[in-house]
Amino acid sequence: MLAADRIIAVALMGLSLYFMWHATVLPIGWVEGSGPGGGSFPFWLSAIMLGASAIVLLRSFTRAAPHKNEKFIPDADAIPQILGVSGLLIATIAATPLVGAYVALMAFLVFYLRIFGHHGWLLIGILTIATPVFLFFFFEVTLKILLPKGITEPLFIPLYAQFF
Amino acid sequence: MEILALLAEGFATSLSPLNIMIVLIGVTAGLFIGAMPGLGSVNGVAIVLPLTFIVPPSSAIILLAAIYYGAMYGGAVSSILLGIPGASTAVATTFDGRPMAQKGEAGLALIAAAVASFVGGTISVILFTIFAVPLADLALAFGPAEEFALVLMAFTTFVGLGGDDIFKTIVMISLGLVLSTVGLDLISGQPRLIFFDMPGFYSGISFLVLAIGVYGVGEVLYTIETSRTSPAVTPARLSFAELRAGLVRMNRLWRTMSFGSVLGFFVGMLPAAGATPAALMSYGMAKSMSKKPETFGRGNIEGVAAPETANNAASTGSLLPMLTLGIPGSPTTALLLGGMVMWGLVPGPMLFIESPDFVWGLISSLYTANLAAVLINIALIPIFVWALRMPFSVLCAMVLVLCIVGGFAPSQKMHDVWLIAVFGIAGYVLRKADYPLAPLVLALVLGPLMEKSFRQALIGEQGNILVFVERPLSALFVALSVLFFLLPIIKMVARRRSKSTAPAE
Amino acid sequence: MMNKFTRRSALATLTAAALAIGSPAMAEDWQPNKPIEMVIMAGQGGGADRLARLFQSIIQKNNLSNMPVLPVNKGGGSGAEALRYLKDKEGDAHTIMATLNSYYTTPLRTDIGVDIEDFNPIARMANDNFILWVNSESDIETLDDYVAAVKEAGGTWKMGGTGSGQEDSLVTAMMENEFGLEYTYVPFDGGGTVAKNLIGNHIDSTVNNPAEQMGFYKAGKSRPIATFSEERLEAFPDVPTMRELGHDLVYTMQRSFVAPKDMPDAAVAYYTDLFKKVSETEEWQKYAADEALDAQFLSGDDLQQFLLNGREVHRNILDGMGELGS
DSSP states (O other), X not given: OHHHHHHHHHHHHHXXXXXXXXXXXXXXXXXXXXXXXXXXXXXXXXXHHXXXXXXXXXXXXXXXXXXXXXXXXXXXXXXXXXXXXXXXXXXXXXXXXXXXXXHHHHHHHHHIIIIITOOOHHHHHHHHHHXXXXXXXXXXXXXXXXXXXXXXXXXXXXXXXXXX | OHHHHHHHHHHHHHTSHHHHHHHHHHHHHHHHHHHSTTOOHHHXXXXXXXXXXXXXXXXXXXXXXXXXXXXXXXXXXXXXXXXXXXXXXXXXXXXXXXXXXXXXXXXXXXXXXXXXXXXXXXXXXXHHHHHHHHHHHXXXXXXXXXXXXXXXXXXXXXXXXXXSXXXXXXXXXXXXXXXXXXXXXXXXXXXXXXGGGOGGGGGOOOHHHHHIIIIIIHHHHHHHHHHTXXXXXXXXXXXXXXXXXXXXXXXXXXXXXXXXXXXXXXXXXXXXXXXXXXXXXXXXXXXXXXXXXXXXXXXXXXXXXXXXXXXXHHHHHTHHHHHHHOOOSXXXXXXXXXXXXXXXXXXXXXXXXXXXXXXXXXXHHHHHHHHHHHHHHHHHHHHXXXXXXXXXXXXXXXXXXXXXXXXXXXXXXXXXXXXHHHHHHHHHHHHHTTOOSHHHHHHHHHHHHHHHHHHHHHHHTTTOTTHHHHSHHHHHHHHHHHHHHHHHHHHHHHHHHHHHHHHHX | OHHHHHHHHHHHHHHHHHHHHHSSSOXXXXXXXXXEEEEESSOTTSHHHHHHHHHHHHHHHTTOOSSOEEEEEOOGGGGHHHHHHHHHTTTOSSEEEEEOTHHHHHHHHSOOSOOGGGSEEEEEEEEEOOEEEEETTSSOOSHHHHHHHHHHHTTOOEEEESSTTSHHHHHHHHHHHHHTOXXXXXXXXXXXHHHXXXXXXXXXXXXXOHHHXXXXXXXXXXXXXXXXXXXXXXXXXXXXXXXXXXXXXXXXXXXXXXXXXXXXXXXXXXXXXHHHHHHHSHHHHHHHHHTTOBOOOBOHHHHHHXXXXXHHHHHHHHHHHTOOOO
């Protein structure tokens, strides 16, 4: 926990420096007669963030930081789950513009329910079919919000003709 | 008396069989749209608006009011069941609603939210009916300086929201405020903080994206770690007896609820503020006035009732500047305003005189829609609670699917879906390291309003910072902010003193 | 990303071609085969958004299109987001964009890699007007009173308007040049908010569009001083134009639709025809009259010429303000 606390504090300090650097594009000072410039809010708030995370870091050396979660690294059997779910999520998002939201989400459901849920194929089948059908009717037909289709676009042309 | 006659006429229209059916359909549709993370009343109203040119105008208003209320009620459902606030107005509802659901009291929390919304809606519609016209002048008295002072007051409620660690809370508030400045600087008209030159950042970082990220994805990751295969949520059961017990418990909260309603109505009425600060302030005040403030955030029913009364009251209040001044307080009222213009109505001070049928038709639909919303909502609670009894891994998969689709829907940009993943993973890590997330999310909501009104006020006064204490209304809010800020510190000092003096005696 | 767009556009052209071959009359018979995305260069609730949604409603009510028109707001960066999006949609036959004057100013102020000459002009629906307003409680009745009052304030006169670099600030800059005035310009995020701040006496004057002040004007809370239109407005017959008063200040807000580069000609023809029909509906005619809009319809080369002219006009204004990007 101590090491993780320090690493996160350092990362937040880095992030605030990055924000400060970005903010300097616009004036960061007090513009005479009109108040703070366009960059001053992000700049000085990032500076406060830098200071506060620096205190968090320094404090970890002088005394034990107050924290509830005694251990930061999850149990050994949880790590693959966390990484797996995160990876699957990222893969799904990356695939969405290419193969469309429907194919990507169906693949996501199959993998997730099989690998992490250990469910039977019947349940997986039902959910994998029912979810996109629901999404199509709720988002596209009812709310008229189109989801990304990617290369599956031609398959939807007859559906549009039918439902719109 | 004249008001009553006009109102009665309005009711006569809104209670026809066709219109009752429209209310039921509208409320149910609104409930489901609002319950979906990422979607809110704005989506419902946007989709219905073109239809309103086909049905008669009186029915059109009723349909819009029904969707509006339905979605407001629905926002609490997602906050309580999934812990994901569907709209910024429902953030405060997650603070106690989610812990209640985890304790197996989801049904009770949902009842509390529904009843509280009903009370808030009803009280504010009554206030609206009586005071609409004179109150428009109060809204006009609010310039940038007053707006800033009000947001400052909402900010002081943060003091009670952070974790135990003051420095980590400061880090999170600053981070939220910095993220809120991403996009276009309104005052100078220049883009700023466009990370990696991605065009997606031009429109800034939306509250929904951050909330779905940290509360949706982040929460799923956190529960996977802590519970793995065992369910995260104690399966909730709901019997008729429990429902009755819930209503009895709500009866004891009348003080919190009536306070929240009045506060919500007034804050919501101010064009720039709206329902989010109202809900926050109501929560913060309920907590600071409570005899047991430490029970807040751990599943206190009062912590659900307070923000829910206020946000519903505020949504009704926000119709007031729209009708009397023609200023939209939220994207939804902006759409409604567009609709009115298309029906040939001119919003503004003359509306109440020139088109009384419309105004009173709308007000009476608010009464009916509110009543329909509470009844339908309570009737649907068993279904919502049943959804929580899904196997945990199925629930997680569904939540993640909703996060992706719900994150895409409002802006229709993949950019936002990527941000959800980033915020989700970062939120999970930060939460594990005891960084409080609520201040981060709320800072993002209030940040733009605060910066904008601060700078507008200063530009108008040639950079004179005293403007905030020279104007009476603004000075009052600033003084109250200082008081709220110091209150916990005074309490703490007093407690310490009594502790340290006790042994000496 | 590029891959996806070319593939999609190829498909769109293919289907368009297939449809065209299948029917005897070639170009006229192109029809959208999926919902039409209407990108709006502004956020929800602003004037541009309201107008775009009005068009959507008119199309739906009169059944002018076989596929729904879906408005999508991409108002980020004063429309920079929408312009970049449309640029990436090259060849697409199902995307159109509702524009306003930021169509000129945004690419001029910051280099976003978009040349508006590349886009396909569809239709100009309206030109919106600007009027100089003061609170009716003030003593100012004429332009001369106004100029005197602003001069007397010595730079502390508060002119409210939309964001810096947007239309209201350009009109303000034009006023400063013409009359040798100095303002304190206070930017707000929408015309409605600007109007309300004038009535609440938080600012001293505005250059709101007629629609934004209409409610207050009818209630006798605000007073028009002069219009920036070419001719007197029907809705305000007693308000002189700046030109009549001897000042060559004309500024209008265009409301047009454009389409991506290389949209198939048949599709361009389809949308032009669609908006032509919209402009002839009773609903639109009434709305334009009520809101004091100039609803003269323009399309094709005339429109492109109009838009390119507008860009030059704005280049000059921005240059004068020192706001021209490199």
